[in-house]
Amino acid sequence: MxxxxxxxxxxxxxxxxxxxxxxxxxxxxxxxxxxxxxxxxxxxxxxxxxxxxxxxxxxxxxxMTEAHTHLTWQDSLYIQDIDFKPIEETMVGAIKNAETMIKSGFTSCVSAAARGRVDIAIRDAINRGQLIGPRMLANGAEVSATGSFVDVQPSHVSVHGLAILADGEDAVRRTVRSLFKEGADLVKLNVSGESLTAHARGEMTLYTYKEVRAAVEEAHARGKRVYTHARSSDSVKICVEAEVDIIGHADFIDDEAFEMLVHNKDRLFVVPALNWLVSTLEHGAKYFGQEAIDATGYKEGLEIALRNMNRLYKAGVRILPGGDYGFKWCPHGEYARDLEHFVKLVGMTPMDAIVSATKYGSQIMEMEDELGxxxxxxxxxxxxxxxxxxxxxxxxxxxxxxxxxxxxxxxxxxxxxxxxxxxxxxx
Ligand SMILES: [Zn+2]
Missing domain, CATH: 2.30.40.10 (Urease, subunit C, domain 1)
Incomplete structure (x- = not known):
């Protein structure tokens, strides 16, 4: 060379x-x-x-590092679309998204869940030089409780492409063990809900401490990490107490949860995925109608999230870009929007937004000595x-x-x- x-x-x-x-x-x-x-x-x-x-x-x-990546979400309209898309087409789209990611300036990424073993196969192919894409930490399907926000099919239809339903400590352990056996670098647990799914809203906490802790024990025993979806204050507290490594969202935190995050700022990362909220508010009505978007409470939710991200930022908690890209209204390729949100909405200096995408990015990749x-x-x-x-x-x-x-x-x-x-x- x-x-x-x-x-x-x-x-x-x-x-x-x-x-x-x-x-x-x-x-x-x-x-x-x-x-x-x-x-x-x-x-x-x-x-x-x-x-x-x-x-x-x-x-x-x-x-830069994209810290909340879903290569297998392919500009879908509904969560159900991710379940129903055959794995072969999903794979082809994910290969294209990996190339889009690096050509958007993101040379590393942390997956926050994927269909099947797609991430793992793409990561390995990139590392072998067979595909163009970022350095990747690969994930598996979303480990979720029955009735969580990714459990979206009617109960008489058993299609679970993007989720693996695991209830109780034993089932969580078994699921996490098998995901690591398959080659995942980290696992994703949905600890709170998400208000776009009416039966499992963001304010709801859907996993217990014992279930989350079981996943953390299995991951840490293998030198691996746990990534969670946690919007509600209780879910964030459970995550911190259970020693989760990467907390996605963390928006509805009360003062106690805030203090817990600050106290543990040297060992955990927060990835708020702000663009999901911003883009859904900007464009969601076009697809779902204004009434449905109002019902999500995202408008008030975004205001709360921004206030909390501002105080976490000021307290020195590492907040990273990564925005749940992969839906029709927040497509792949727009990843750098999160840095704009950090500056214009959270109140970071542009320099700090860049540090979060680069230096902190190398830390979340566990490559601080080599990158960032x-x-x-x-x-x-x-x-x-x-x-x-x-x-x-x-x-x-x-x-x-x-x-x-x-x-x-x-x-x-x-x-x-x-x-x-x-x-x-x-x-
Ligand atoms: Zn996500």
Missing amino acids: KAKLLRNGLLIDGTGQEEKLGMDVLIEGNRITAIGPHLDIPSQYQPHEVDIIELNGKTIMPG TIEVGKLADILVVDGNPLDDITVLQDHSKLKVILKDGEYIVNLLDVAHQVENAVV
Whole structure:
């Protein structure tokens, strides 16, 4: 693989330190080997062995992490559509979504559930170099109680594509054990409801402490982690107490749940999936009617979620982007909208929103020593952005502005000219 010299960029390194103008980044093999102004090309290289890419002040930043991914949700209208889609078509769509993910600037992702073994097969194929996609932590089906919000078929119809129903500690243990046997990196439990499903609203807590704790024990015994869907305050408390690792949503938290999250901020992550609420409020009426959207209570729910995310952010809890993309009204490819919500709705600085997507992203991937910041020795997962996301965070949503996307030092996208050093003319 050729070495690459990114020349004269605005460096946002992902550590949260102030951005720096006029910076070069040298990439040799899959690693970053030098950073600084006016870098020389190491003398061991022939001119044709180094790609020189002139950035003229474009932004250099780390690749981002999408922390609530569903590759197998394929811009469906109803949750039921996910159940009914045959696994073969689901697989094909998920392969396409993996490519969309990395070409949107997200070079890593944490799955928050998938159909069957699709995530696992795609993760392995990406790691073997057979498919284009992000670094992935793969998940299995949503482990859920009977009557949860993903238990949506009439009781006389037994179709459960996206969920595995498991009631009681033993059933949860058995399910979690089998998901890890199949190769999942983490498992997903639905601890609260979700108000788009009328019989299992977000305020309801649908798993007991003992059931959640059983899943955590099985995961931690294998060095693996548990990801939960938890909106209600009680569900969040159960998750923290049971030592869940990643809590999705956490929006309806009372003061006690807030304190518990803050107290455990060094070991857990919160992924609010704000775009799900924002997009459903923006576009849901078109598909379901205004009355149905009003009935979800999402409008009030979003206001509560934003207040709580703001105080969690101020208290130093790690909040990550990841927005439940994969429905008709919040399609794949729009992942960077969560960063805009962090800035405009939660009150983060643009720099902190970038840190949450990069440095915190590497922490949730458990690759902090390798990814997430642009530092010498780290893997070269890098974006070049035509624009400054510190001035306008929405620039990250415009795929045409993502001029270079590198993963492991290799081009996923390169829309810029590549030059090679011209040797001094021999007189
Ligand atoms: Zn989700």
